[in-house]
Amino acid sequence: MKTVVLLATFNGEEFIVDQLKSIKDQEVQSDAVIIRDDASSDATASLIRDFIRQNKLNWVFSVNKKNVGWRANFMDLLHESDADIVFFSDQDDIWHSDKIKVVKESFMKISNIGVLVSDYRFFPKRPAWKLTNIRKIPTNYERLFRVAPTVQEFFSVRDGCSFAIRSNMVKIIENFFQMIPTDFFGKAMSHDLASWLAGLYCGKTYYIETSLLEHRYHMDSAWQLENKTIIAPKNLFQQNLQLISYLSRILAMKSFLSPKQIDSRFVEVLCNKLQDLKIENSILKIQKNRRLIMLISKFHKYSSVRRALASSLRVLRQ
Structure with a gap:
């Protein structure tokens, strides 16, 4: 079962090396790691090149000629992937060393899994940041559940950093991304929400009730900056x-x-x-x-x- 990690970067010089290290140090290595920088104006690209060269890694790295935005960057990477299992990776998290191992084993246990999410821990720690409980349907495996199709689950309750996709879902996810232009809040459709909805529609979204990464939340991330522009309904x-x-x-x-x-x-x-x-x-x-x-x-x-x-x-x- 071939795996690939897709990492989209943009102006991430402060944290990118920590994430690259955590991917390199996995107990089970990914068959491929593909990184695409979205025309950063800082040292992100040079840090990635240096890391790959210094560690003699067979990773693929490229830089977009112009900035296309993180959504398009992830979807372009997904479209070009040819592995059996695709991992999305943010640029500023830290993966636990067993993340690829646990996820890969889960896909092998249940052939119906199309989209798989996990828990994660926020850092730096803040009491207000808590994961939403997922409505779940038991399987024959401990801590591995199918996500129940409830009203709450019409909204993605895990971030893309925790997602892994089976290759037979890619075209369906691309259709959802293209045909549903915005989410409930009016923001442009994202790769993770499109994946979540596509998996739910097909009864193939599953959940590992285990933290597999440290998810860095900072208020100047692209996602948090967008959230500040949301206009709530009047009534x-x-x-x-x-x-x-x-x-x-x-x-x-x-x-x-x-x-x-x-x-x-x-x-x-x-x-x-x-x-x-x-x-x-x-x-x-x-x-x-x-x-x-x-x-x-x-x-x-x-x-x-x-x-x-x-x-x-x-x-x-x-």
Whole structure:
């Protein structure tokens, strides 16, 4: 089973060497490591060249002629990969020495795995940064689960640094990336969210309940800088409209997959949530019954608006 690590870099001189070391020092070596710098203006490229030369590594390194952005850089690398298992790597993390070993063994245990994510530890440590719990379905293997198709899982709950992809998912992921232009927040689609959704749609997203890397979070990363520009919906009605648009684009991907590729449970949950949101918004339009609107807002945490309506009506009758 051939493996490849795809590392996209840009202005990462401060931390890149630590990550390169952690990839080099893996207990089980990757068959290939491909690094592409996105026209950095700092010393990132020279540090990578020096590291490869000094350690006599057979790694592939190139520099884009112009900056294409981290999303396109990762997707270009994925498109050109030819390994059985593809690892995404950020430029500023530190992999645990058994990461490739554990992931590769997991793919060998369960042939249905198409997209595999793991846990990670944030550093520097901050109490506010915690991983979202993943809704999981047990398998025959300890700490290895299939991700359940629930409403929460319509949003990627792990970062791309923890992802590994089986080669038969690449074309599907590319379709998701191209056909769903933005995420729920209006940001451009990313390689990891496209991978997560594609895997869920096909019932092939799995989860290792083990930390396999140290994930560096710093406020000047490209992702954190983008997060500062997000404009939150003004109210619940607008939030629902935004979510309806996002989920409708996901549902439309059904036409690009064969019936055998689709996890029917995922589509069922998706359709039910869309229906619930549309019903909820039709109720929110009724400006006369403000008390009912307030109750619907309070019960918005329910996965089904039907349960929320039933609860609201019981309260109104009291």
